[in-house]
Amino acid sequence: MILTWCILIPFAAGVLAWLLARRSATACRWISLLAPAASFGLALWAGANGDAQGRWLVDFKVPWIPDWGISFSMAMDGVSLVLVLLTDFLSILAVAASWRGIRERVGFFHFNLMWVTAAITGGFLAMDLFLFYVFWEVMLVPLYFLIVLWGHERRIYAAIKFFIFTQASGLLMLVGILGLVSIHARAAGVYTFDYRELLNTPMSSSAALWLFLAFFAAFAVKLPAVPVHTWLPDAHSEAPTAGSVILAGLVLKVGAYGLLRFAVPLFPGAAAALSPYVMTLAVIGILYGALLAFGQTDLKRLVAYTSVSHMGFVLLGIFAWNATALNGVVAVMVAHGVSTGALFILVGQLYERVHTHDLNRMGGLWETAPRLGGFTLFFALASLGLPGTANFVGEFLVLLGTYRAHVALAAVAALGLVAAVIYSLWVVQRVFHGPNRERWRFSDLTPRETIIAASLVAAALWLGLYPAPLFRTVGPALQQALPHETEASPPELKLSESPAPGSDRPPHVRPVKAMSEEAGGGGIL
Secondary structure: OHHHHHHHHHHHHHHHHHHHOOOOHHHHHHHHHHHHHHHHHHHHHHHHHOOOOOOOOEEEEEEEEHHHOEEEEEEEOHHHHHHHHHHHHHHHHHHHHOOOOOOOOHHHHHHHHHHHHHHHHHHHHEOEHHHHHHHHHHOHHHHHHHHHHHOOOOHHHHHHHHHHHHHHHHHHHHHHHHHHHHHHHHHHOOOOOEHHHHOOOOOOHHHHHHHHHHHHHHHHHHOOOOOOOOHHHHHHHHOOHHHHHHHHHHHHHHHHHHHHHHHHHHOHHHHHHHHHHHHHHHHHHHHHHHHHHHOOOEHHHHHHHHHHHHHHHHHHHHHHOOHHHHHHHHHHHHHHHHHHHHHHHHHHHHHHHHOOOEHHHOOOOOOOOHHHHHHHHHHHHHHOOOOOOHHHHHHHHHHHHHHHHOHHHHHHHHHHHHHHHHHHHHHHHHHHOOOOOOOOOOOOOOHHHHHHHHHHHHHHHHHHHOOHHHHHHHHHHHHHHOOOOOOOOOOOOOOOOOOOOOOOOOOOOOOOHHHHHHOOOOOOO
């Protein structure tokens, strides 16, 4: 039941916070702060005391709608453990960052924040495709309310656009789920939505291709991938600070996790056939997102477009599908959650002081708020992939893994790192250096805000300087996905195969195509 409690605690805390808010807004905030902390502790305990020898650290399953093969099935491996911990960590900081900024409908705000936290956690743990779809839809509703009730001027437009994009793509995934279940039922004689039973379902190549595209559409929108990314800048620019942290740090990761856990393993042949096109799309997203970030005059939209660029590395690494790239994918997911979540928090703290996101009205703020400037500079450097920070580790491994699968795409994708240097340092210069034309004068970060930023700095440095615990945690899951590679975790990672004596063939590692050819048509991530 420990996995169930990781979901039920935030759900219950949201209801309790809403009920208590009329009596005490402070009590409401503390409940919302402690609930993800408790879930974090439970997940950490489960990871430390789970079945270290098995595929899953913790596994839980009870019948739900047995006539249709639907069960309340959840499981945790190393990848889902890391993402659940990231979810709870960022939820704690989202509550803390909104401690003074949210003054209207405080109870309902924290109700929505806790429910989206619980739904995202459920999405990372669900092993039943129907249950996964339920959590997928549940996370949509509280996010809609967070944007439409506590957002900025164009919040209604942004919320409706976000809802339409996500709902439409989610319905495509539902069609794909029903199609997969029907094909499996014809082959096995029973209906089931269990992910592990649906693996290796025999089907024609055309059916696999269409079903893969249905899943891919949903996850690509959530990621988001170009060209279905346009909802993200609007949602970010209009959302409150906590909403932006949840969107950038967690919701985008659900899309990446869906590709990693469901889309590619369920349809490996279709993924292999389309991998060159998807990897090309990922490289376009890396460069296009960076270009649009540089062209923004709205600070929050600028940070939003950097997410499009960074998540392009995730998409690229998933479809390179080798041990190096997949380790990099997980590292980028965590690093992006930390660094971009931190940037949105800092942008929100700046907005509370100057009440604008317009870069043309900023400048010369370092003298007024040196702590705010210092933290922003650190996370701008982390975002561009400075060695010693978590982003560098992830993006380096993704590029290395991609190079071993497709040299040309890796070379072009590396230009995204150059672009990141330009827009990251440019935005720091625009905001904190130069003349203070508006004569801004305001207080620097408070102790609460400083603690929030310092905790994120510690996380970014820890993952950047000592990523071994992360790779040891996710290594067994990645080994299961790549059974033909003997090691899946740096520093023991097998980087290449030795060429035959007398051969001039360069070392290489099989890309995603090898999965469908050698794994019997199925994957097991």
